[in-house]
Amino acid sequence: MGRAVITLPRLGETMEEATVTEWLVAPGVVFARGDVLLEVETDKTVVEVPALQDGVLIAQLVAPGETVALDQPIAEIESEATIAVPAASTAPQAGPLPVAAASVVPSRPPGTPARAAASPVARRIARMTGASLALVPGTGRRCRITGADVVAFGGGEAATVVLLHGLFDQPKGWRDLPARLGRAGHSVLVLDLPGHGALPAVGSIAEAVAALLPHLPPGPVRLVGHSFGAVLATGLARALGARVERLVLLAPAGLGPRINADFVDGMLRAETTPALARALTLLGAGPLSDLMLQAELERLRLCRDGMAPMARLAAVDGFQQVDISADLSVIRCPITAIFGTSDGILDWRDCANLPARAAIHLVRGAGHLPHLAAPDLVAGLIGAEMSAAPVARKG
Amino acid sequence: MSAVETTYREAIRQALLDAMEADPDVVLIGEEVGLYGGAYGVTKGLIDLFGAHRVIDAPISEAGIVGVAVGAAMTGLRPVAELMYVDFVGLVMDQLANQAAKSRYMFGGQIGVPMVLRTQGGTGRSAAAQHSQSLEAWMLHIPGLRLVMPATVNDAYHLLRAALTQPDPVVFIEHKGLYTRKGMLDIGWPDGDWGVPVVRRSGRDLTIIAYSRMLHEALAAAEVLAGQGVEAEVIDLRCLNPLDEAPLIESVCRTGRALVVTEAALTGSVASEIAARLGEACFDWLEEPILRLGGEDIPIPVAPALERGSIPDARLIAETARWLVTREAPQWAAQ
C-alpha cells in the first residue's frame, strides 16, 4: 500500500478548471475502482470523477465550492496501484489520466505479467495444451513466441490421432480423413492391421495389440478404430491407460453376436471382380469401377494368407469371436461410437452393449463405413474440443 | 484432345471463335473489334467468319456499348462487349454497376444479364496513367458482377468459355502483358473449376496468392526461393467472384504465412480484401501477419523504369517472402 494524490483529470475537450460540487466518499472510507469519488462542475456540465483503482480516501484536498485547476491535487488516497496515480512529488511531469480511457481498459490483477508477444498459432497451441505463454521464450520476429517455441517448451504435446482400419481394409481406406485432421492441427498416425501387408499376422487379439504398441508415438493419443480396428483400438486403450485422451469407435465389432458371413467369406474367397463387388456392396459404399475392383482383387490375393487368421479372430461362420464390452467398461477416457443405421455387416443395435457413458452417434442411412458417409461428423468428433478447424466454404 | 502450344491472345480468340460457332446468339460488340481485328488483335478475322451483324464495330461510345450489351443480353443474345482498356471503365460505370449488375436483383430475379465484358489492363507497355491501370477492385466491390482474371493460356480459353455460359454479367479482364505469352492449351482439360483457385506450385513455408500477370512473377519468385531453401506454395485466384476461399484457407492454415500479390495500387485492392478474409479465417494458424504486396499508391508513370519500379516483380516478391519466412531482411529494407 502506498500514499498517492489524485489530481483533477481532463473531463472535457475545452476544460481547464472545475468547481467541486459534492464529495461522495468521506475520508477513511474504502472505495473500489469505478466508484464515484466526487462531482465537479466544469464550464459545460456537472461531471462525476470516478476512482481509477481500489483504495481508501485519506483526505479531501478541495472543499465543495472551491475551484481547482486541471492536474492540481484534489484528494489524497492510499492504494496498491503501481501505475496511474502520480504521487504529489512526481505530479508535475505526469500527464492527466484520461478518465474515459481508464474506464474501458479492463483491469489486470496486480502481478500479472504483460501480454506476451506470440503468434496466433502459438496462442492456439498454448490454449489447447494449457501451456503458459508467459514462460515460453520467444525466438520469432521481435522476440515473438512462435508455434514451434511453444512445442519446444513442452507445451505443444497435443495428442496424436491413431487410426486403425477394419478387416480387409488398408490405410488408404481412410480417404482424406488423415489430411483433414492434419489440417486441423493434429498429428496423425495411420496404422496397418497385422496380417494386412505391413505387419505379420498374429494368433490373438493380445498379440495384435502387442504388435501395434511399439508403433505408437510417446505422449497422449486419440485412438480411432473402424470395425475390427475398433477391437484393437480398445485393446490399445487398455494397454495405454491414461495416455489415451479419447477412444473413437466407428461401426465397432465386438459388441454383439452376429456378423454378415457373406461379407467375410466373400472377401476371403472372391476370385472374380463380380464376386468381389457382391461382397463390397454389403459395406454400403458406392459402386467401384472395374479398374478399381481389379486392383482390389489383386491386393486381396496378395494379402489373404495374412488376413485369413485375423478374420478368424473376429468371426467364424457369421458369429463374432470377440467381446469388447468388458474392456470398454473399465476404460476411463471418453468413448465415442458412431454407427450407420443401414450397416449391412454388423447390427447397429449392438450399440446398446456400450457402457452407458459412451456417446453414441447414429448416422441415418449410412452403411458400415460411417466415416465415409459422414466425414464432417467423424472428423469433428475425433477433433472435438480442439480449436475450430478452418472454415471451408464455397465462395 | 491433346494440348497445343499457343499464345494467350490466340487462346482468347479461339474461345470466342468456338463460342460463336457453338451459339449463334454470341455477338461481339466493341471499338475496332471488326475490320481492325481488335486493338490487341484478339478478334482478328472474326468479322470475316461471322459477319458484321455478329462482330459489331461500335462507335467510340463506351457507355453505349455496354448499355447495348445489357439490353441485348436481357432479350436473348449473349453479347461479348469489349472495352479496349479497363481504364475506360469510368465511362461505363453506370451501365456496369447500376444496370448490368443490379437488374436481376432490382427486378426480383426476372431479368438476368448474361453478358461478358472483355477488357484488358495492367502495366508493361509504358501506356501511362490512363491506359495501364488494374481496376479490378472497382468491379469486385459491386454485388451482381462476376469477375475473372486469367493468368495462363489454358485459363484464358476455358474461363472465357465458362464466362459465356454464366447467367450473370462477367467482367473478364485480360492483361496486356500476357497477350504474347506462350503456353499449352488443352481444349478438353480446364486448369480447374469456375470460381476455384488453383495451386500452381506446392510448398510448405508460405503461401503466395496472386492472379493475372502477377502469378508468373510469383512463380518466378518461388523458383528463386526454392534455390534458397524456402518452399513457397503459389496459388492462382483465377476468378475473383465467385471465389471459393477454401483452398486459400487450407493452404495458409498449413503454412502459417501468406503473401498476397496484386499489380493494382495497394490501397483498397483485391489483395487487401483477400488478406482481410484470410486474417479472419486463418487467425489461429498464423505465425506472421498476412502481408500484401501491390502497386505503389501512385498513378502509373510513363517512364519505363518508373513504371517497372512502381509494381511488384519476381525479385520483390522473392525478397519479401524470404524476409517473411527467414527474417533475413533484403538490402532495400536497411534504408
Add this chain to the structure above:
Amino acid sequence: MTAAQTTDLANSGMLARYRTMRRIRSFEERVGELFLKGESAGSMLHLSIGEEAVVGVADAMDAGDTFTTHHRGHGVFLARGADPARMMAEIAGKEAGYCRGKGGSMHIADRALGHLGANAIVGGGIPHVVGAGLTYRNRGSGQVSVAFFGDGAMQQGILYEAMNMASLWQLPCIFVCINNQYGMGTRVDRSAGRHAFDARAEAFGLAAARADGTDVEAVHDAARALAAGAREGRPAFLEIDAYRFFGHARMDKSPYRTPEEEAEGRARDPVGHARAKLTQTGLGAEEDLARIDAEAGAEMDLALDFAVTAEAPGMPTMFEDVYAPGTPAPRPQAARLAAILGEPA
C-alpha cells in the same frame, strides 16, 4: 375493310384509351394515398399524373414488343397491361409485387409483358432498348423496342450514344421523350440552350415527331406511324409535350413554379380532354364514362387494399436474386461472423 369499319375500330380504341388513362390517373392517386397511409416503401414515388397520353404510344406497340421506362413509368406499364395490384404491392415493398419487393416504384419490371425495367438513373435504361433492337434485328423477329424517358434525359450523354447506334445500325427502336417540362425542379428552358428535341433526333438520322400530350389520339397517330417505320429498321423519336401536374416526388411542393403556371399546365389535362372529346362526338355517353371512372376507382381501391395487406418479404430473400439460382450466392454476414467468432462445436 370499309372506311366505316376502320372508324368503328378507332372509336372503340378511343374509349379503351380513355379507360386506360383513367385507370392510370386513379392508380397514381392511390399511390399518393399509399404514401399518406405510411404503407409505401419509402417516399421515392414519382407520379405520372398529367402524362397519361403515353397510352397512345403503348397502344401502338405489339404484344411482343419490349420497353424500358424512367422512374416515372407507372402509367406506361399499366398501359402495357400491368396488374395494378402487383404494381401497388411492389410500390409497398411486398413479396407479391412484380419484383418481390426488391425494386419498388422506380424499378418495376415484368419480363412477360416486355417491360425490361424502370430505371432510376436518368437515361440509364435507354441503351438497353438499342440492345434489344440488336437482338430483334439479328433474329429478324419483327419486334420493336421502345425507350420511355423524360426531358431530363435529353441532357444525358447516354441518350445520344444510344440514338447514334440505333441510327448507325438501323435498329427497330423508338425513343419516346415524355416532356413534362421539368427535370426535378428545373424547367426545360433552364436546362437546355435550345429545346427543339425532335431536331436533335433528326440530326442523328432518326425519324422524329412531336405530339401534343393533351391529346392521346394525336400521340397515338404519331406513334403508330413511327412504330411501322421502326419495325422495318427506321429508328424513331417521339416527343410528347405534357405537363407534370404535381411535384417531382410525392413530398415535393413545387416551390420553383408559380400557381398560375400550374393552373395553366393542369388545364392541359389529357384525361379531361379525352373525356370531353368522347362526350362531344357522342362516342361515349356520360353514363358509360361515369361507369368507367367508377370502375377504375374501384379497381385501384382493391389494388391498394391488396398492397397494404400483402406479406412483407422474408429476410432470407434478401440474398436471393443477386446472382442466378444455382450459382454461388452472397454469404450472409452472420454466417461469416459465426465461422470466425463462434465457439467450436
